[in-house]
Amino acid sequence: MSSKSLHLAVALLGAVPAFAQSLTLESYWSVAPVNATTFPDTGNLTRGGGFNPVSGNLLVATRAGGTGVRILDGATGVEKGTLSVAGISGGTFALNMVSVAADGAIYGANLVTDAATSPFRVYRWANESSEPTLVYSGNPGAGRFGDSFTVRGSGSSTEIIAGQGGTGVATATRLFHLGTADGSTFTPSTLNVTGISGGDLRLGLDFGEGNTIYAKQGGALRYISYDVSTLTATLTSSFTLGTGGGTSGPLAYGDGLLVAYGYAPTTGPNSVNLYDVASLVTTGANTPLDAEVLATTNANSNGVGGVDFNADGSIVYVIAPNNGVHAFRVVPEPGTWALLGAGTLVLGWTLRRRS
Numbered sequence: 489m490s491s492k493s494l495h496l497a498v499a500l501l502g503a504v505p506a507f508a509q510s511l512t513l514e515s516y517w518s519v520a521p522v523n524a525t526t527f528p529d530t531g532n533l534t535r536g537g538g539f540n541p542v543s544g545n546l547l548v549a550t551r552a553g554g555t556g557v558r559i560l561d562g563a564t565g566v567e568k569g570t571l572s573v574a575g576i577s578g579g580t581f582a583l584n585m586v587s588v589a590a591d592g593a594i595y596g597a598n599l600v601t602d603a604a605t606s607p608f609r610v611y612r613w614a615n616e617s618s619e620p621t622l623v624y625s626g627n628p629g630a631g632r633f634g635d636s637f638t639v640r641g642s643g644s645s646t647e648i649i650a651g652q653g654g655t656g657v658a659t660a661t662r663l664f665h666l667g668t669a670d671g672s673t674f675t676p677s678t679l680n681v682t683g684i685s686g687g688d689l690r691l692g693l694d695f696g697e698g699n700t701i702y703a704k705q706g707g708a709l710r711y712i713s714y715d716v717s718t719l720t721a722t723l724t725s726s727f728t729l730g731t732g733g734g735t736s737g738p739l740a741y742g743d744g745l746l747v748a749y750g751y752a753p754t755t756g757p758n759s760v761n762l763y764d765v766a767s768l769v770t771t772g773a774n775t776p777l778d779a780e781v782l783a784t785t786n787a788n789s790n791g792v793g794g795v796d797f798n799a800d801g802s803i804v805y806v807i808a809p810n811n812g813v814h815a816f817r818v819v820p821e822p823g824t825w826a827l828l829g830a831g832t833l834v835l836g837w838t839l840r841r842r843s
Contacts, residue, residue, distance in 0.1 A: 511745070512778040512822075513762050516803060516815040517565040521784060527552035530786055530810045536585035536637065536738075536794035537807045542592030543616055546805050547571065548794075548813060549586040549596060557586055557596065559616060562798060562805075565815060572619050579606055584634045585794070591642035593671070596620070597650060599634030602657075608633040610648065610666060610674075628664035629678045631657035635792050636693035636703075636738075643671040651689025651703060660686040663701070663714065663721050677716050683723030684710050691737035691791050692748065700724070702741050704748065706791065709736070709768075727768045732779025733757025738793035741765070742801045745818065749795050749806050750779070751788040758782040758811045760804070762818065778821070786810040 524531035529552040537548035539562060546560040557571035571594065576582050579598035586596045594613040600606045603626075610624040632653030639648045648666040661681045666674040681689065685707065692704030696711065703710040709729050714721035729736045734750030734757055744766060750759035761776040768774050787810065794807035806814045 510777065510821045511762060511764075511818055512820070513760060513780045513804070513816040514819050515780065516817050517563075518783070518815070519560070519565045519813045521786065521810060521812045525552055527558060528807075528812050532788075532790060532809055534807060534813075535635075535790075535792045535809050536587075537796070537805070537813075538587040538594075538638075538794070539796045539798050539803075539805055540588045540592055540594065540616065541590060541799035544798075545616065546796075546813070546815075547586050547588060547594060547616075548807055549583050551581060551583075555582045557583070557594075560813065562803070562815070565813065569616075571613060571616060574619055575622070576611060576620055578609055578625075579634070581634070583611075585637035587637055587639040587648075587796075589639050589642050589646050591671075592616075593642070593646070595623075595637075595639045595648055597634045597637045599632075601632050601653075602630060603627040603633050604630040608650070608664070610650075612672075623672075623674045624666055624676055626676065628652070628676065629657070629662040631660050631662065632690070633664060635690050635790075638694050640695045644669055646671060647695070648674070649693060649695070649701065651691075651693045652687075653690040654687040660690070661688070663689055663712075665714075665716055667716060677719060679714055679716070679719050679721040681712055681714075681721040681723065684712070691793075692739035692795075694739055694741045694795075696741055702739060702746065704729075704737055704739055706735050706737065709739075709746075709748075725770055727770060728773045729761065729763065730773040730775045731761045732759035732776065733781050734759055734788075735791065736761060737791045738795050738807075740795040740797055740804065742797040745797075745801065747795050747797070747804045747806075749793045749808055751791050751793060751808070752785060753789055753791065754787045755785055756787070757785060758788065758808055760806050760808075760814065760816060762804075780816060782808060782811050782814065784811045 584599035731750035736748035
């Protein structure tokens with residue numbers, strides 16, 4: 489093998505791992521909006537949901553046709569049934585968001601515009617066939633709760649968080665946390681997050697690594713550390729997220745990746761945006777690794793929605809209010825495979841030359 493051939497082969501093969509980190513979103517399935525009242529609707533009735541890692545289904549909270557949770561096949565988007573909503577009531581909307589723990593336990597929250605006058609409520613289903621039970625009803629600190637809501641862990645390690653909105657309180661910077669020692673009885677805590685602006689926890693909220701969270705409203709993405717034992721939470725970093733259309737809000741984090749739904753406050757493009765968290769910078773706008781624009785351009789003036797990964801992070805689900813329900817595969821961009829093939833061919837050619 490000549491020195492020139494060896495260097496070319498090593499250069500190509502050495503580039504493969506770096507390019508293998510380049511990812512793209514590929515449409516998997518999509519359920520288009522129907523009309524103002526039929527699921528999935530265009531009447532601001534469908535706002536959140538979560539993937540069930542035990543059943544492989546996507547659960548979507550909706551008020552289209554009445555308060556309910558639709559069960560969609562995670563691989564096709566086909567509707568398979570509904571959860572029981574027996575006994576669920578109260579609030580501006582009796583059920584607004586749904587999230588699923590690693591063990592398949594399902595949690596849902598109502599929406600209240602002021603928890604001081606109408607209690608914020610959290611429900612639990614042991615599985616998709618069970619009846620809901622009320623695990624929390626109270627006031628996490630006045631203001632609006634129920635637009636952002638997520639869960640992680642399982643059993644005694646289950647954690648639930650919800651962010652405070654601005655209605656009814658001057659400085660909406662509270663993070664509401666539910667923890668448990670047995671998986672069924674939950675202890676509430678309210679943490680005031682220092683360093684953020686009012687409402688920053690309202691639209692997008694998810695757990696990061698360890699005791700950290702990512703939060704978003706219409707402005708900067710906030711990266712926050714928290715400690716339930718001391719009831720403290722502090723801003724660590726802020727990032728500006730560029731999008732392929734709309735304003736980033738609802739989001740999900742998983743294994744170093746962040747996906748944000750870019751909503752259109754008025755009629756215009758809605759998008760789904762993928763970011764590599766390790767590459768985010770605190771100065772200037774961060775361009776997504778990939779951005780996919782949805783087919784519909786309906787306004788989502790509330791800025792709400794839901795984003796969630798499947799169990800292994802290979803699929804991301806997006807509930808885009810007034811713009812349908814969508815699933816995308818997270819895959820290496822085509823150039824990665826082309827480069828890998830080229831590197832293999834060059835290596836094979838140089839080895840043959842040596843023989």
